[in-house]
Amino acid sequence: MPAITTKEYHKCCGGEVRRATFTSQTLGGEAAFSLFLPKQALAGRNVPVIYVLAGLTCTEETFLIKANAVRHAAQHGLALVCSDTSPRGAGVPTITDEWDIGPGAGYYVNATAAPWQARYRMWDFVRSELPTTVENAFPLDGARRGVMGHSMGGMGALALALREPGLYQSASMFAPICNPSAVPWGEKATQLYFGGDSHLWDAYDPCRLLASGHEFPGGFLVDQGLDDPFLKSQLHPDALENAARKAGQALKLRRHEGYDHSYWFVQSFIAEHIRHHAEQLNHTQVNHTQAPRETTP
Structure with missing residues (x-):
């Protein structure tokens, strides 16, 4: 297992928040994540864990700083693991005048085209390498995993839950990109x-x-603000609703007047999302303890 280096440590809500890095074989360089461990984990108990995928331009710190999720996770005894949104550092390809591609915009996919394919393998990272690494190092219960995401991360969370239902027992999203192949961000x-x-x-x-x-x-629990500037052009929740109806997929899609795409929106409903995960994870019994090591879509 790769060695984890803690960059920051903070006592918070009876538990602790860490920002850490390790050398990722999947991404070919240093990978960053943030972690909240509730007091139960500090006492040595394995606790359920929610893997959180942030959106475009975010980092591994954004969700824990802005979502007001830690106090609610602490109340339910849940850990939070937040991935960075893309590979970074020396040798990572980028387009300097674009904010929605390259660093900060990995889309949680495995790139197939040069020069991106060598480092941009965020699907494999969040599906396999990150959970395997953190569950080996911290008291996290690999049989009780949830996945949550916002925007680009909501898209990633939906895809992970749909393709890997044995790895996750709960899933929720804020303003996800629901149909990326049909919107400008996905086309780019x-x-x-x-x-x-x-x-x-x-x-x-x-x-x-x-x-x-x-x-x-x-x-799925999905919340969408109706004053979101990306609602019509990029997010397409109606497409998700229609696809779920045709497939018989359980989906609770809630639309909220006046709310936008920001973390003020996320803060407004995060307590209900954390409770949604706690109710499912605290009653789940699954016979697996860690993620598969490798996958190539």
Whole structure:
């Protein structure tokens, strides 16, 4: 297992928050994550864990700083693990004048086109390497995992739950990109990460996954603000709702007047999301303890 280096440590809500790094074989360099451990974990008990995927331009710190989630996770005895959103550092390809591609915008996919394919393997990182590494190092119960995401991370959380229902027992999203193959952000990623082959979105697009027979038994909780500036152009919750209805997938999609895409929106409903995960994870019995090591869609 790679050695974990703690960069920051803070006492918080009876537990502790850490920002840490390790050398990732998947990403070919240093990978960053943030972690909240509740007091039960500090006492040596294995606790349920929610893996959190943030959105475009975010880092591993954004969710723990802005979402007001820690106090609610502490109340339910849940750990939070927050991934960075892309590879970073020396040798990572980038486009300096674009904010929605490259560093900060990994889309939780495995790139297939040069020069991105060597380092941009965020799907394998969040699915396998990150949980394997942190569950080996900290008292986290690999049989009780949830996945949560915001925006680009909501798309990733949907895809992970649909493709890997044995790895996660609860799932929720804020303002997810529901149909990435059909929106401008996804089209840009298609050209660069997939070399223009839109069929490669089949492995990551929640609507396409539902149409091809994937399902998540735990059901989804999704919140969407109706004053979100990206609602009509990029997010397409109606497409997710229609795909879920056709597939028979349990989906609770809540629309909220006046709310936008920001973390003020996330803060407003985070308590209900944490409770949603706690109710499912604290009653789950699954016979697995760690993620598979490798996958290539």
